[in-house]
Every structure is written in structure tokens, then in C-alpha cells.
Amino acid sequence: MNGLAYLTIGLGLILTGCSDKEDEETTEAPDVYQKIYGASDVYVQGDYVYIKSNGLPDHKSVYYEGTQWASTKYQAYNGTNTNFHQNPNVIGDMSYTFKIPLSPSVDANHESTPLGPIGVALNGVPFFNQYAAGNAALTDEINSFDTYYGHPTGGSQYHYHIEPTYLTETIGNDELLGFLLDGFPVYGSMENGTELTSDDLDAYHGHTDATTDYPDGIYHYHITSDDPYINGAGFYGSAGTLTQ
Ligand SMILES: [Zn+2]
Numbered sequence: 001m002n003g004l005a006y007l008t009i010g011l012g013l014i015l016t017g018c019s020d021k022e023d024e025e026t027t028e029a030p031d032v033y034q035k036i037y038g039a040s041d042v043y044v045q046g047d048y049v050y051i052k053s054n055g056l057p058d059h060k061s062v063y064y065e066g067t068q069w070a071s072t073k074y075q076a077y078n079g080t081n082t083n084f085h086q087n088p089n090v091i092g093d094m095s096y097t098f099k100i101p102l103s104p105s106v107d108a109n110h111e112s113t114p115l116g117p118i119g120v121a122l123n124g125v126p127f128f129n130q131y132a133a134g135n136a137a138l139t140d141e142i143n144s145f146d147t148y149y150g151h152p153t154g155g156s157q158y159h160y161h162i163e164p165t166y167l168t169e170t171i172g173n174d175e176l177l178g179f180l181l182d183g184f185p186v187y188g189s190m191e192n193g194t195e196l197t198s199d200d201l202d203a204y205h206g207h208t209d210a211t212t213d214y215p216d217g218i219y220h221y222h223i224t225s226d227d228p229y230i231n232g233a234g235f236y237g238s239a240g241t242l243t244q
């Protein structure tokens with residue numbers, strides 16, 4: 001091997017050894033974000049928390065049928081919806097980076113939530129809003145929700161429009177369940193021993209109160225069993241961004 005070849009290999013090693021993150025310093029995310037156990041990486045850079053996820057649910061689903069994960073993750077539908085019908089889609093491996101404000105703040109414009117991911121659950125699966133394609137009601141889509149109330153899009157993005165029951169069963173329905181893109185946390189339907197409904201919440205589907213994770217109080221969303229489930233009339237705060 002000649003000197004040039006050594007030089008080329010050495011340069012390659014140096015380049016691949018460099019971080020692909022921007023110049024800004026990367027620091028460890030506060031504890032509350034470490035609860036996002038489905039993330040492949042969570043870190044703070046500048047004023048944002050970056051949450052990376054492949055979006056694959058950690059629970060079983062009928063929508064793992066025929067995928068590379070089927071042998072361990074496929075499970076026939078065994079929920080209670082007698083109108084259940086499987087949609088033609090399957091779960092796929094995604095490459096999400098949710099970039100959410102580290103210090104969320106209210107935005108008087110209350111930007112509408114988009115179709116597609118509007119936030120991330122603790123298992124790395126995205127939350128979607130209360131609408132189907134074309135901003136239609138979820139009425140028909142609900143019948144294709146699997147045992148744990150999720151389903152995939154035609155692009156294989158598995159997601160939750162309503163309560164992620166695997167999380168509320170394993171973590172608790174009075175606990176932190178995720179974050180929306182505006183950085184405000186999302187909790188289950190129970191608070192201080194009471195089940196909340198949309199009537200207990202503001203137009204954006206939240207309120208300000210102390211929580212276990214934020215004893216000094218913070219605006220937070222609650223996932224209720226009634227429509228609009230997770231979010232109401234748009235983001236409470238200034239939304240971050242998603243790359244996928
Ligand atoms: Zn959907």
C-alpha cells in the first residue's frame with residue numbers, strides 16, 4: 001500500500017469519527033425527556049430537544065403481519081371493536097427527528113396541527129391529530145385501530161390518534177405519555193383520582209397545573225376518551241419541527 005492510500009484511509013477515519021451534528025454544543029436532555037424510552041437518541045442542542053425514533057411500536061399489532069418483525073410482534077386483533085376491519089397497510093421502520101422547544105411557550109396564533117405526526121409518545125410512536133385524511137372525522141378510521149388503538153398510514157407510519165392503551169396499561173393513565181411538537185407534555189386522562197373529559201380542558205385540550213414531572217406547574221395536554229382525544233383547536237405553544 002502506498003502513502004497516499006494510508007492518507008486516504010486515515011482521512012476517512014477522521015471524517016467518520018466526526019459528529020454529524022451541527023457546531024452547537026450537544027448536552028444531555030433533562031430527566032423528563034429520558035422517559036421517552038422508545039427514542040434511539042434524546043439530546044439538547046441550543047434551545048431545542050431532539051428526539052430520534054424509528055416509530056416502531058414496542059407492543060404487538062395485527063399490522064406487523066408479513067413484516068420482518070412478524071415472528072415476534074404480529075398478533076391477530078383481539079380488541080373489543082366488533083366493527084374492526086384491518087386496513088391494507090403495514091408497519092414500517094421510520095427515521096423521525098422531533099425537534100421540540102426546551103422551554104415551551106404559548107403562541108397566541110395557536111397554529112393548527114398538521115396531518116401526520118404532531119408529537120411523540122414515550123415509546124417513540126407519533127401522535128396524530130383528531131382527523132383522517134382530508135380533515136375528515138375519524139369515525140371510519142377508528143374501526144381500523146388495532147388492539148392498542150394504533151394503525152399505520154399508507155406510508156407505513158404507525159400512529160395513535162387516541163389513547164395509546166399499551167402505554168396507559170403499562171405506565172398508567174395518570175402519567176406522562178409523551179410530548180407534542182410545541183414541547184408541552186401530554187398526560188393520560190386521570191388527574192388526582194378524577195377522569196378528565198374535554199369539558200375540563202381548554203380549546204387546545206389542556207390546562208395549566210402542577211404535575212409529578214413539573215411540580216411548579218406547566219401547561220399540559222390530557223388524552224381523554226372523548227373527541228378530540230389529544231389536541232383540540234391547534235398547538236397551545238410555538239411548534240418545533242419534524243424531519244423524517
Ligand atoms: Zn390514522
Ligand SMILES: [Zn+2]
Nearest residue numbers: 191209220222
Ligand atoms: Zn392536568
